[in-house]
Amino acid sequence: MPITIGAKRESDFTDPIGMMGDCHRRIERFLDVLVSLARQQNGGPLDEAQRTALTTSLRYFREAAPKHTADEEESLFPRLRQAGNPEAVALLAQMETLEQEHESASSVHDEVDRWSRRWLEQRTLSVDDASKLSAALEQLALLYRRHIAIEDTEVFPAASKVLSDADRKSVGAEMARRRGLAAIEDRH
Ligand SMILES: [Fe+2]
Numbered sequence: 357m358p359i360t361i362g363a364k365r366e367s368d369f370t371d372p373i374g375m376m377g378d379c380h381r382r383i384e385r386f387l388d389v390l391v392s393l394a395r396q397q398n399g400g401p402l403d404e405a406q407r408t409a410l411t412t413s414l415r416y417f418r419e420a421a422p423k424h425t426a427d428e429e430e431s432l433f434p435r436l437r438q439a440g441n442p443e444a445v446a447l448l449a450q451m452e453t454l455e456q457e458h459e460s461a462s463s464v465h466d467e468v469d470r471w472s473r474r475w476l477e478q479r480t481l482s483v484d485d486a487s488k489l490s491a492a493l494e495q496l497a498l499l500y501r502r503h504i505a506i507e508d509t510e511v512f513p514a515a516s517k518v519l520s521d522a523d524r525k526s527v528g529a530e531m532a533r534r535r536g537l538a539a540i541e542d543r544h
């Protein structure tokens with residue numbers, strides 16, 4: 357029962373934890389585009405392909421990435437907190453830290469968005485603005501590296517073990533609804 361939205365998905369809504377891992381690969385890929393552009397051009401003029409790559413990556417972090425954060429904060433973490441299982445209990449402090457990091461990442465993304473839009477509008481950035489953009493991107497790269505590693509190696513494996521089938525189904529349904537697909541439960 358493949359359910360796809362737009363591009364091909366590696367996992368579908370029947371495997372919500374797998375989908376969350378796929379989102380991590382997209383975060384890494386789009387962040388890498390931003391870091392590479394800033395490093396290569398350093399605020400200098402962008403050609404058409406680079407402008408498109410920058411715009412696409414910014415849009416991903418503005419529109420799609422917050423849904424991934426909501427998947428974790430509103431669908432996954434609450435169920436792990438309620439599970440009462442020792443493996444989930446051991447992750448309580450981690451989940452709190454991860455939520456704080458979501459907030460920090462979001463405010464650094466706002467800065468990245470601001471400098472990048474200026475870059476697109478003015479065609480070049482001042483040395484000062486270019487270094488602010490690079491610093492913000494370095495901060496994000498560092499934050500995501502640790503954050504994603506903890507989710508991929510600790511939280512998601514625990515969730516795969518601890519969540520009941522009903523929980524898994526509900527998480528998948530909520531993720532589908534967040535992306536504009538209703539009544540996904542009927543298709544399981
Ligand atoms: Fe996260």
Ligand SMILES: [Fe+2]
Nearest residue numbers: 380424428507
């Ligand atoms: Fe995540």
